[in-house]
Amino acid sequence: MVKPDEVAYYKKDDLLKVDYESLPATEWMDTPVDFRRGSYIYPGKPKNLKILDLPNPREWALTDDDWKLQENWKQIILEGMAERLKKYRSFKLFMDTCVRCGACADKCHFYIGGGDPKNMPVLRAELLRSVYRKDFTTLGKVLGKLAGARELTIDVIKEWFYYFYQCTECRRCSVFCPYGIDTAEITMMGRELLGLLGLYINWSIEPVANCYRFGNHLAIPPHGLVDTLEFMLEDIEEATGIKAGLPLNKKGAEVLFIPPSGDYVAAPGIYTCMGYLLLFHDLGLDYTFSTYASEGGNFGLFTSHEMIKRLNSKIYAEAKRLGVKWILGGECGHMWRVLHQYMDTVSGPADFLEVPKSPFTGTVFENARSTKTVHIMEFFSDLIKHDKLNLDPSRNDHIRVTFHDSCNPARGMGIFEEPRYVLKSVCNNFFEMPLNTIREQTFCCGGGAGLGTDENMEMRLRGGLPRGAAVKYVQEKHGVNQLAAMCAIDRATLTTVCDYWAPGVQATGITELVANAMIFKGENKRTVNLRLEPVPGMEGDEKEGGADDE
């Protein structure tokens, strides 16, 4: 017998049969999901489900055969679906109206970057729609598969979990839908239904549990928050010589300021938070932080409508308790989708607050008449327009910046011009990315809607690919070295996206750049920025003028 180490062992015909393709032999409906490490997120821990009184808390793993669902799981899902079809008219419409034209198919960043057809928004929605047809439409009941209907099985549930947590609810696909179907809301419904079986990802349900108890996603207790902010004050003093104040839980303040909690602890968000503290101090804004409503973000949006309400209401309860006039929101992303599109329905109207009016310019923010909450970029751009900020953009001349429209402020509230106006006012070198990657058509960072953790890094890098490709383009064309974004999740995840797809580009917040360009009253000669890094062109002053220059 011929052995493998002999040439004759290898037959030419056999060698030529190598299969370079790896396609499933079955149709999508019959191809069960293959959980690939790096693509999925770990399940919600039972302690977090218990804190929130959610059903079926238990230890389980995605790769287990048995997901330990309730015995009547199928009934729970179908009843849950029936309830939601009745309660949310949009859900019913979105289930019925899709004609599968495919306009959305190649618009999803996960599909563009990964190539898995089940990430085409139309097919991702079809995962749910096929069950809807089978159990809620006559045609589907009668014709079954012919009408695009299929039986609800455990494999379908597993598939839902895999793919509804591969959607960042960014809504880029919905921009292209001729019927205006909001695919993000289909994902939201899918996640709500999964939640009825106790199926959550830990990276979103833990922040929800934390926020429910501590008022922020990171479970920072009041004294921890004070400690964190005081620590920033030290750095501010080191960078500028300014002793900024720290108003906390101040009753009767004019403004309640609410940033995303990501800005309290993680770089580069902390530099943006330092920027808030400095600018408010310099302006003399009568404001307060709250240790109770210390989080603008709302991971309830990625969990269920009920949870949106539970977390959102704390902000307004606190505004009422402190007796502020209006609310100023920081550089958060999904906070603004909640505020702009859900808040009025779930917690409004905030009629105990006043229509926001800038104490420095007299501008009345009519657009915030209902929610009484102003975006910090609206606030800053109004100040700049009225020449109320003493800016020297040349301090940022070493920065060549581009702007990433964060999905939620961009598509969720339509704020495009203000951040650009502010950026151009504080940076002399601003460059836009290509038009089909910004504004309404902006590409997601790949880490929104609860997906910004590290165990699904491959999936995030797939999702971040289209954004990364656009950043790389402006990096090569214009020498761009910073990517500004007004969303805490963006600042965290785009750092990684850039490291992989466009190395050399740093993520930054806008307020950080404003503070670095600002000539503050009583500041020392500035030689370092808020990151305490020497500023090119300004470090020489130190040598000439001496370190203790008054």
Add this chain to the structure above:
Amino acid sequence: MTKLRSILGEKKEAIVKRWLEDTTASYAPETRAFLNRGKDRFANPVGHALRVGTQAVFENLLEGMEPDRICSHLDDIIRIRAIQDFSPSQAVSFVFLLKKAVRAELGKEAEDPRLLVELTELDADVDRIALLAFDVYTRCREQVCELRVSEVKRSVAAIMERFNRSGPDSASAPDRSETKSKCTNEKRGGDR
């Protein structure tokens, strides 16, 4: 391999086109159509990278195999395939498809005994490219792991610095710039 090289130079466009099509066949049919269809580099960045990358690798092969340049072009493709739903072998298998594309486009000419030696040399060059592809793939995967570690470090950087600064022996704590660079500035080297 002057004779073969001049023939391949003439057929370059067809060979690269076939190689690209065979490469995109590793994706689902819908995706394959999408990758071959869209020419906008921002709407279809993967299709763009595959198109530009395969062409550049093939040109470099004809021009004499400069490893650094080949690696750089391979990186454009493999950086993507390294994070897609492929096994390691599937991710780099496209390199071998070049042999198939060359033979298919040569047609009868491939059987010309005068080209046999040069074709064998070409196969060996493709094998060398495959080895480079393995290096590039491994580097990308290592980086994915590093990115995970860096994120975790970044998320605790400020907390660690605070501990170091407020501890009883803060004078002997690590220099803050050192802590910072450890936690926040771990950038990729020039390995691309």
